[in-house]
Every structure is written in C-alpha cells, then in structure tokens.
Amino acid sequence: MERIQSALERARSKRIGAPSRKPAGSRVKKLARPDEVQDRWNALQTFEPNPKVLAKNRIHTLERGELSVPLDMLRTKVLQLMRNNGWKRLAITSPNSSCGKTTTSLNLAFGIARQLEHAPILIEMDLRRPNLASTLGMPKTDLQFSKVLEGEAPIASQLRRIGANLAVGANASPARHPSELLQSDTMKAALEEIEASYAPSLLIFDMPPMLVSDDMIGFADSVDCVLLVAAAESTTIKELDDCERELGERTNVLGVVLNKCRYMGKEYGYNYYG
Template sequence: MDSIEKAMFGRSVSAVTRPPAVIPPVPQSREDVIERAVNLPSSAPITSPNLPEAHRRTRRSVTLDMERIRASGLLVPDSQRSRIKEEYRQIKRPLLMNVDGKGAAKVDHPNLIGVTSARAGEGKTFTACNLALSIASERNRTVLLVDADILRPAVAKMLGFEGDQGLVDFLADDQMELADVLVSTNMSSLTVLPAGSKHHLSAELLAGDNMRRLTAEMSQRYPDRIVIFDAPPLLATTEARILASLMGQVVMVVEAERTLRAHVKEALSLLNPNQMSGFVLNKSRDLITSGYYGKDYDGHDGQEFGTLPPAGSIG
C-alpha cells in the first residue's frame, strides 16, 4: 500500500483572525448533556471494566488489534521506526504548533481538525485514522477521533470494530449523553466517536444547531484534547462545507496522479480563507518537491495528474 508521501502546508494564511463563530444559545438541558461528557479532568480516559459506571468516561471500550491495523497499512504506535511514522510526524507538527499557539497565525478552535478531500476515495479516512494514532502516541496528548462522514462512515471498520451508536444518535436524541456513544480503546489516549445509526435526516443533523453546539463545547470545554473529524468530501454535499466551517484547521487530502486541479481549487474556494489549511498528498509513488502543490494552482485548470486507478487507503 502506498503511504502518504509528503505533508504540504503551503497555503498562505491571512494574519487577520476571523471573528468568533456565532453559536446559538444552548438550551440548559442540552448544555448539561454535553458538559457532562466533555467538561472532564485532563487525565487519560479510564477504561477499566471493574470501575463503577459513575467513574467511567465512556459506556463502551474496545481492544484494537494492532497487528490487524499494521496489516491494513495504518500506523502502529510502537518503538519500531517506519516510513509512515516519519511521514505523519511531518504532517502533525504544524497542526500541533497551531494548537499550542505557536503557529504563524492565531485561529479559533485550533484543536478541532477536520480531515477532508474534494471527492470520495482520496484517502481522507486513512489519513484521519493515522493522524489520530500518531498524535495519540505522543506524551501529554489525548485524541478524540470523530467519524463525521455519516453517509459513508468508515472509521470504525478501518480500526476493526462495530460502530453501533454514535454521532448521529447523539445529535438526534436530546436525552442521550455523549458518554453513551464514545468508545474508549486500549490506547488510553485515544477515544473514538463512531458515525452511528442511519437516519433519514442524517445530513440535516450534521448541519444543524446541535452539531454547532457540540463542536463549540468540544473546543471550549475540552481544550487539552485534539479532536479529529473524518469529514465528508467538500464537493459531495453542502453539509460538508458547513462542518468544515466549524473546524479550526482543515487538512485537505489529495490523491496523487488522479485528483483534478480544478476539483482541488473548487474545494478550497469553499473554505474560509482565514482558516488554517494544508495538503496531504496521498498514494504518491515518487518523491516530490514542496512546490508540487502550491502557487502553481492558479494555472492548468482541469489538468489531471495521472490516470492511476485508486489504490491503498480508503476514504
């Protein structure tokens, strides 16, 4: 499987910080539900099944099969060196610097990181999972990986477990606590929020007020956590653009030798120009220079990078 070849955070970012997003007032009952789940101590998740229910952060825990994860091409956080680990070190460093306030510009909600693409199949789920695994392996970092691609969920399957209830169920049920749908793992620093059940209004739920409130609460009451969203492709639905607007940082996954420049330009035009955003070139077979994607996007509209069939990662 071809891995991520290079992370390129070359898109210019305005130094002007955009005004804070206007979040509708949160009804007291709903706010209490969210706060109980995210306004928690900064220690790692407690996953021991022997503890009383009141002391658990999540209602469910799964054991990730690291050998299965390794065989699927994903990053395994162990002491062995590998090319994919080095690649994701390059990808995550600028993101973590922005979270820590050490980046080139300040942004709102920098700990909310959306991973998306222009079209489906370019490797965004593969990238989101690897990014979460890589950051979760760091000291003093904890990660919540959210499958927000609710029409085509893939995070739970990629990590090797059944998603069951998740984000959709929480957004649809005002009586449900977030802890009911969070899934802790045998990596104490990694928690997963699956996409959840099918719902006839799933797209509307993703673009609704409850999602806005949830992301705002995650950022403000969960400031020491990195929240990574596997987001829908930007050109797939209007809801994907709304979700992207709630993120502090956006990672755009581009498939080497297949993605059209015109599609990438169109997708970028949908993002807030003051958002922190950058590229990950996925499935590349050759080493490239940092200028492969960059200022030359202004020309060659519609040029195709190649005709290789999709291979490797999914998303």
C-alpha cells in the same frame, strides 16, 4: 502529478503562521486534567485495536516506526500551526471519495495520542458513508455517534477510548438527514458539551468529501481549520482549487496532503530507519 505538486507548493507558501521555538531545556509533560475530567475518560468503554487490522488498513502510527515517519512529520506540522493560532478543532476532508481522508484522520489521531501531553478525540462526521469503525476493526454493536449529535444519546455511551488518551466516536450506519444535522443547534451543543466534559486537547473530524454534498461546507464554520487530502494521479488541480476557494471563504485551510503517491524517494525520509 506535477500539477498536484504545484498545488502543494502553493498551499505551503500560504501556510498560516510559523512554528515557535520552545525555550531551551523545555520538556514534554504528561497531560494534566482535573480529577472529574480524568474520571470521565477512565469511565469510557475501551477498545483495543488489532495491530494486524490497522496495518492492513494502512494505519501505521499506533507505534513509532519506519512507516510512521512521514505521518509523524504531518502530525508535528499540524500541531505547531494549531498551537500557534490557538486552534482546537480540525476537519479533514477531500475533494472526492477514495482519497484517504479516513486513513489520514486515524493516522493523525494515533500519532497525536502518542504524545502524552495530548488527548485528542476523533469524531466521524461522514454520516452518509461511515467506515471509521470498519477501518479500526471495531464491533459496530450500538455504535451510532450521530445520536449524540441529535441529542438522543449521552456522549459516554458512544465514545470508545483507545489507550489512555485517545477517544473515538464512530457510526455503524448512515445517519438521517446528515446535511441538516451537521448544521443544527443540537450538533453544536453536543460539541460544546464534549469539550466541557472531556477537555480534549484537539477535536478531529473525519468529514465527507467536499464535492459530493454540502455537508462539509455547512459544517465549516464549526471548526478552526481544515486539512485537504488529495489523491495523486486522481485528484485534479481544478478540484483542489474549487475546494480550497470554498473552504477559504469559511475557515482556515492548513494545506494539502498528497496521498497515494507511488514515487516518493529517499530524500523524503522513508528509509531513515533502514
């Protein structure tokens, strides 16, 4: 645990940029989109998640509340760093499986979507062991976003809109040749088309773990920055160092999220609503 905390301190000391202050009297504005872009969002097939399913799977940011507080703090820090640097594409990965990267991706996406000036799109890029749909309780019929990346399906057929300003692209089953697909020209063209057609304020990618394949490394040059999710008492300092070094050679590392920590005290704000 102490070694993980030490890694977090190093990541904190290396963080890029400093949050800028908003002008006095500035107000949050609702997202303004061209009519044709708004029409495309409105035309997307909708999905309404069951709050009980989300709670069971530790997705706590659909609404603001006690359990959303630390996740909302993460959201705010991520948005500040990305805004200050002009970044639009964020990958979320972990050294190994079961660190909670999909949970973190969903909590971050829901939290960002609660801010009306944002319209994020979350895309599942863990094409070997997809579980985004299961975590959301989403029916898997005809869900295969990898077909969009392969150029075999239109974007609108594979995106599902949740609420007014969040869209999700998930997969019902593993994709063929995921490593090659994540480095392909068709994948890059698909992402460019998504940005041109839907103008998301942020693209979030739920990536595979780094140390089980070369998928994340092959995809790293397609994103602006990466967030690493570590599991307390499971992830080792060497794994974090290896991942941070590999990623740092290819893109920007925002920092490390310490997940599955059982001993967080009141000083971290968990009892603020109590």
